[in-house]
Amino acid sequence: MSTNLEVGIVGLPNVGKSTLFNAITKAGAEAANYPFCTIEPNVGVVDVPDDRIYKLADMFKSKKVIPAAMRFVDIAGLVAGASKGEGLGNKFLSHIRQVDAIAQVVRCFDDPNITHVSGSIDPIRDIEIINTELCLADLDSVEKRKQRIEKIAKSGDKEARIELPILEKVIEGLGDAIPVRAQGLDDEELEILKELTLLTAKKSLYVANISEDEISDYSGNEHVKRVQEYAANEGSGVVVVSARIESEIAELSDEEATAFLEELGVTESGLDKLIKASYALLGLINFFTAGEMEARAWTIVDGTKAPQAAGKIHSDIEKGFIRAEIVAYDDLVTCGSQNAAKEKGLVRLEGKEYVMKDGDVTYFRFNV
Structure with a gap:
């Protein structure tokens, strides 16, 4: 799936x-x-x-799309x-x-x-009713977390001392019904809050x-x-x-x-x-796998590297990843077939550090 x-x-x-x-x-x-x-x-x-997936299915004469x-x-x-x-x-x-x-x-x-x-009819009032409910639910979660972190910070725990002022800042914002996503927090602060799975984040x-x-x-x-x-x-x-x-x-x-x-x-x-x-x-993109059995689109976050993309298909492929055989969708369609793309040198072998691009048509080589 x-x-x-x-x-x-x-x-x-x-x-x-x-x-x-x-x-x-x-x-x-x-x-x-x-x-x-x-x-x-x-x-x-x-x-x-x-x-694109249907064009690939036609090209590879795939039984399933x-x-x-x-x-x-x-x-x-x-x-x-x-x-x-x-x-x-x-x-x-x-x-x-x-x-x-x-x-x-x-x-x-x-x-x-x-x-x-x-x-x-007042869409802004409606938005604010919902955002207020989400903010109140988050406020409850963050205040409970703050009570725990305060105790740990008192014992001199370094991480707790970093987290406490962030929680205090978020509580203030939520108290004013400002969603976490609109509070101007940086990536590090958001990472610290991640395990709370805040609704307004x-x-x-x-x-x-x-x-x-x-x-x-x-x-x-x-x-x-x-x-x-x-x-x-x-x-x-x-x-x-x-x-x-x-x-x-x-x-x-x-x-x-x-x-x-x-x-x-x-x-x-x-x-x-x-x-x-x-x-x-x-920030999502699609890459494709295509063959006689099936042509399939896979969703990944932009910036995903090849082994993690392979893991979307099966964890064994990620574990045993050797390299990815990749051709850009546009190049493949222009050439008309995988063999023609290979002849023109457009099918590349990429390693573990390769960052997947939208439209990559991919065959993963792996060994388990």
């Missing part, structure tokens, strides 16, 4: 979160491709849009008071700790038939849910503008979607969906935009 990436979808009631999540679930990847994936009711697995995949987790029960166990608060917090990134759905459309939990993006009428042009939507400004201030991304249109697309075949999007005057679905934005947010 080439997914270990999870994005948690959060949002207040009646903002379109369930509509969007149901669309993701309907558009779900074929479960047969993911033998180790028990898909729970609140998890949707979708293929990552990447045409396995695209990279992303898991979306529907995190229910987030209401004001969730950090104190209101709604499904405690369950929600344990789910959110496990995801790699958070996508927060915010309502940016007016519809008198769909009441808002707070009685009016996770990378986030906002999903601005608009009405279907605005899908081809939402430039006049003031709610979206406010969300974009808010996100820019904390270094988060924004994806604009219409959850209702996504639920319609999910019912269509690929050909019908393409025609429907063309009719609407948009080039890609909101789900594809959300996946691409999540990739960018988490």
